[in-house]
Amino acid sequence: QKKPEHRPAARELARRLAGGGEALPDGAVESFFAELKRRRVYKVGAAYGAFILVVLAFVDAALPALPFDLPDWVDSAIVLATLAGLPVALVLGWFYDITESGLQRTISASEMPRGYKVIMGVGVIVLLGTTGLLVWLFLG
Numbered sequence: 001q002k003k004p005e006h007r008p009a010a011r012e013l014a015r016r017l018a019g020g021g022e023a024l025p026d027g028a029v030e031s032f033f034a035e036l037k038r039r040r041v042y043k044v045g046a047a048y049g050a051f052i053l054v055v056l057a058f059v060d061a062a063l064p065a066l067p068f069d070l071p072d073w074v075d076s077a078i079v080l081a082t083l084a085g086l087p088v089a090l091v092l093g094w095f096y097d098i099t100e101s102g103l104q105r106t107i108s109a110s111e112m113p114r115g116y117k118v119i120m121g122v123g124v125i126v127l128l129g130t131t132g133l134l135v136w137l138f139l140g
Helices: 010-017 028-038 041-062 073-095 114-139
Strands: 096-099 102-105
Touching: 028 041, 028 114, 041 073, 073 096, 073 114
Parallel strands: none
Antiparallel strands: 096 102
């Protein structure tokens, strides 16, 4: 454990977290989307979207046909649960591939510059924030 006198000052820590003020390299955003495509995250999102549509169609048809009444919040809970699963599915799609030999971890681009990693982190944060906003709007 570091002693207090060996800890960096707040200003130095803020500079380190900000990346030293360096700008993102050219093509960082394009590289992020190319990495999403390489890892097949788009396909996972599309498959999960289709799954959500099937589940919601089934729920819409099956719940009213039940011989007993369910509370009104059950519909909202099912929609919320399916929406909450979207970021989980996308993160799993980022880290794993389904191959002929089963589930395998995706090979990472180890030579990726820091700027690309920052863009990918921001992308994940935006994705989670958007999901949280949708849930908040739906429940609000």
